[in-house]
Amino acid sequence: MDEPSKKQQILQDLKKLVLSKASIVYILSDEEDRLETLLKEFCATFQPKPKLFIWTPFQGLIGEEETIENSKTPFDALDRVIQRTDQAFYLFEGIHPLMNSDPLLTRKIKDVHRALRNRYSTLFIIAPVLVVPEELRRDMVIYELPMPDASEVERILNSVVTGSPNAAKLTESLTPELKENMVKAALGLSLDQAARAFRSALIGRATLDTSVIDGVIEEKGQLIRKSGILNLVTNRPTLDEVGGLENLKEWLKKRGNVLSKEGKAFGVQLPKGVLITGVSGCGKSLCAKVFASFWGVPLLHLDMARLYDGTVGEPEKALQIALQTAETVAPSVLWIDEIEAGISIQSQKAGGGAQSRVFAS
Numbered sequence: 001m002d003e004p005s006k007k008q009q010i011l012q013d014l015k016k017l018v019l020s021k022a023s024i025v026y027i028l029s030d031e032e033d034r035l036e037t038l039l040k041e042f043c044a045t046f047q048p049k050p051k052l053f054i055w056t057p058f059q060g061l062i063g064e065e066e067t068i069e070n071s072k073t074p075f076d077a078l079d080r081v082i083q084r085t086d087q088a089f090y091l092f093e094g095i096h097p098l099m100n101s102d103p104l105l106t107r108k109i110k111d112v113h114r115a116l117r118n119r120y121s122t123l124f125i126i127a128p129v130l131v132v133p134e135e136l137r138r139d140m141v142i143y144e145l146p147m148p149d150a151s152e153v154e155r156i157l158n159s160v161v162t163g164s165p166n167a168a169k170l171t172e173s174l175t176p177e178l179k180e181n182m183v184k185a186a187l188g189l190s191l192d193q194a195a196r197a198f199r200s201a202l203i204g205r206a207t208l209d210t211s212v213i214d215g216v217i218e219e220k221g222q223l224i225r226k227s228g229i230l231n232l233v234t235n236r237p238t239l240d241e242v243g244g245l246e247n248l249k250e251w252l253k254k255r256g257n258v259l260s261k262e263g264k265a266f267g268v269q270l271p272k273g274v275l276i277t278g279v280s281g282c283g284k285s286l287c288a289k290v291f292a293s294f295w296g297v298p299l300l301h302l303d304m305a306r307l308y309d310g311t312v313g314e315p316e317k318a319l320q321i322a323l324q325t326a327e328t329v330a331p332s333v334l335w336i337d338e339i340e341a342g343i344s345i346q347s348q349k350a351g352g353g354a355q356s357r358v359f360a361s
Contacts, residue, residue: 006149010145011041011045014038019120023114023122023123024109024124024125024141026125026130026142027126034148034190036054036091039089043089050088050089051086053091054090055077055092055093056093058072074105075104075105078109081112086121087120109139147188149187150261157186160198173208178208186198194219196219197215217232217297218234232301239293248276292335295331300332305338
């Protein structure tokens with residue numbers, strides 16, 4: 001039996017929440033457009049079909065066929081939610097900055113919970129950060145919206161290619177293998193970011209080749225640079241540029257399809273990591289670059305010595321940000337450089353301390 005796609009899994013998760021009469025669902029995501037589309041599809045799975053109202057501070061509560069008057073302020077909008085008795089879903093966008101600053105708003109949201117907890121109606125709040133007042137912790141369900149999967153990203157790629165001026169030539173040169181690699185390079189981006197990456201990579205092109213992947217990966221560089229800790233390495237040498245190390249090359253070639261559809265379907269396990277040691281100049285850095293180039297994914301550089309020198313803040317927090325960023329732009333290769341800096345510092349600390357915990361991570 002085939003596993004459900006990520007989109008189908010999201011719809012199933014939302015249905016479980018609604019059927020369990022979850023009154024307030026806090027969705028961690030910054031993809032408002034994507035969530036709106038998902039909720040519209042979600043409404044269509046019910047009979048009779050419930051209404052979906054979307055609230056923003058400037059427009060109030062707006063549905064596909066109905067606009068609720070006098071609902072621009074959060075208090076008025078939440079009052080309308082409480083007063084309605086029909087089954088409906090409500091998506092609030094941009095309310096989270098007010099939730100910790102206004103205790104009366106917290107109380108009003110609590111009233112919404114009490115009004116909806118015995119109905120099949122749900123208030124959805126979308127925000128990129130978690131802002132849950134203590135009074136609402138027991139009343140809210142937190143749901144982290146997964147990033148788009150390959151099928152969603154492929155749909156965006158197809159729409160960008162077919163909508164370009166050179167659509168015919170681009171479509172002809174877009175081989176199945178190249179399409180899969182472009183989609184793989186864009187995984188970890190939001191749908192808007194993926195569309196922007198594809199459009200940027202296609203500028204000035206009449207046909208497509210493997211060099212287009214670098215343009216897609218560059219969009220991930222925007223996310224990586226914002227972390228302030230990781231660097232995106234753009235130098236992408238080939239496997240042929242590595243002299244010797246035949247055992248390492250053979251290990252890598254055996255895992256050449258680990259990120260492909262066929263590899264995943266066959267159940268090939270992702271490698272956990274590789275530890276490369278040696279004297280300066282023996283090719284350790286080159287090998288790290290080749291790994292990312294071989295798999296066609298971004299290479300993220302994390303300098304452990306810089307992590308410990310205090311220029312990026314507390315080491316534990318900095319490492320957490322770095323790992324979260326790496327997970328966000330996955331699949332990718334994380335190159336941890338100068339890892340011996342963590343070993344030497346840890347050995348000098350009695351009891352380990354923060355440095356020990358960082359190295360253990």
